[in-house]
Amino acid sequence: MKLRHWWQTLGRLTRRLITVIGVLLVLAAVAIPAGLAVRNRLYCDPYDVRRVSVGEGEQAQEECVGVSAGYAFEQRFNKIVQAMAGENAFATKGGPGTYVTIAFLGPLTQPDPRVAHQLEGAVAAQRRANHGQVVGETPPIKLVLANTDSSESNWRETTEDLLAMVDSGDRLVAVAGLGRSTSSTLESLKLLATKNLAMVGDAVTSDAIDSTKVRGFVRVNPRVSEQVRLLAEHVGDSAESAAGGKRWRTAALIHSAKPGDFYADSLAAAFKQHLKKQWEAGGNVDYPFSDPPGNQWQIIMSNLCARPPDMIFYAGRGSDLRAFVSSLGESGKCLGQVKIVTGSDAVRLKAEQFPASTFDAISLIYAPLVEPLLLDCTDNQSYQRLLEAYRDLGFDKEHLATGWGIMAHDAVLTAAQAVRRAAGGSGKDPVTPGDVAGFLPLFAQPNTAVSGASGPVMFDSATGNRLRLQLPVLQFRQGGPPDVLSDPRQSKEHPCHRQVGLTPP
Secondary structure, eight states: OHHHHHHHHHHHHHHHHHHHHHHHHHHHHHHHHHHHHHHHHHEETTTTEEEEEESSGGGOEEEEEEEESSOOSSGGGHHHHHHHHHHHHHHTTTOTTSOEEEEEEEOTTOSSTHHHHHHHHHHHHHHHHHHSOSSSSOSOEEEEEEEOOTTSTTHHHHHHHHHHHTTSTTOEEEEEEOOOSBHHHHHHHHHHHTTTOEEEESSOOOTTOSTTTSTTEEESSOOHHHHHHHHHHHHSHHHHHHTTTOSSOOEEEEEEOOTTBHHHHHHHHHHHHHTHHHHHHTTSOEEEEOSSOTTHHHHHHHHHHHSOOSEEEEESOHHHHHHHHHHHHHHOGGGOSEEEEEOGGGGGGGGOOOOTTGGGSEEEEEOOSOOGGGTOSTTOHHHHHHHHHHHHHTOOGGGGGGSHHHHHHHHHHHHHHHHHHHTTTTTOSOOOHHHHHHHGGGOOSTTTOEEETTEEEEEOTTTOOEESOOOOEEEOOTTSOOEEEEOGGGSTTSTTGGGTTTSOO
16 A cells, blocks of 8 residues: 555655656746757857947948957858968967967948958968968967947947956967057956056057057058058159149148047048148148048038139048049039149058049049058068968968058067067066057067068157168059059168169059
């Protein structure tokens, strides 16, 4: 009898257990997909970067932001990130503690060719550092990508992700790239400086950002004021004298009024300073445009036609320059022959197509970050090694034409060389962010310079600005290489000086 009660009790418990298990399975069947759905809404596969909404209203779009060693952020980066993953596997094969990490930071989901060119240059520099002699071969360099989104609105979250990597097994010691010349970039750099991170800009051109504002910052690119000073030598008083004073006499300024755009602000200020005579002769004209300009080009054209200048100083981004040039080509016939003078972002127009007649009456003159046509010579061994790295990685060397890949390469290579200096002759000394940052301003003379593809990389130890970079003045040509109006190879300091007669401009 007792046995029967025991058997009945066991049966009831078994049925209850089965019921509980069934309920749990049902809940799991509902909860797991629901949980995955929530996670998919918050993160991007493979879940090491966040999914966010960027923009407002109809302009809103989803993007992936954060830091990753293997996520491509956009499909156009797949080949680049696969190459980077291979380099990272080589760098980290010894395990944590045997390598250090450099991050490439910026608005990586911007929809223009710039980012892909930059990432190719960065990976090429990583390859050179890990497989060549860049002041030794250890410690190996791991490279990660850090995306702040296309509008840089997630700069703080991504920067905090980087700060968390300093004391991790990845040992983040330096950040390269750094984004554009904006107020968001400046705030990001200030936050990175709280961990003493070394920072090497590749296209941070504004004079409003330097190491007097942010400790540990240097840049391999030229500043806006350098670009305009060079342009002034070509279109300023000396050029007037050479032409009998009959050209380049008056100018109007067109500038972006977007808040926090330090590039545009620096350009406007530099034009007023270095080409003051021409601007004042044109009536101190300063026409601001909004972001986006919309129909403002029409009224700006009317204003220009009312008092036609010889030159237009364009202080804005290349993304708006295309629309301005198109509007000038369509509505600016009243101006006759006119020169647009602008900064390095004009290189964006290389990817644009205009009607064949657009440049019949328009000349577009600019100073670039760098011009590869003037660097490709046998004497410039660093540039030849960059080309070798591109071939090894399967990258298109034609992408170097914009200069962005060259600047990104030199930024990452500079950070890598500072790492190797900090690691000592054995390559085994402990390396901290502060150690790496401390070496950057010491690359100050030709015998200590980094052998960059753009030439010897040296810095002003007080400001972090690059020294003695040889720049050309170029005239844009649609569908082909630019005309070289001022050739820096005439300088003995240019890496291709000896072959200036052998390398076609």
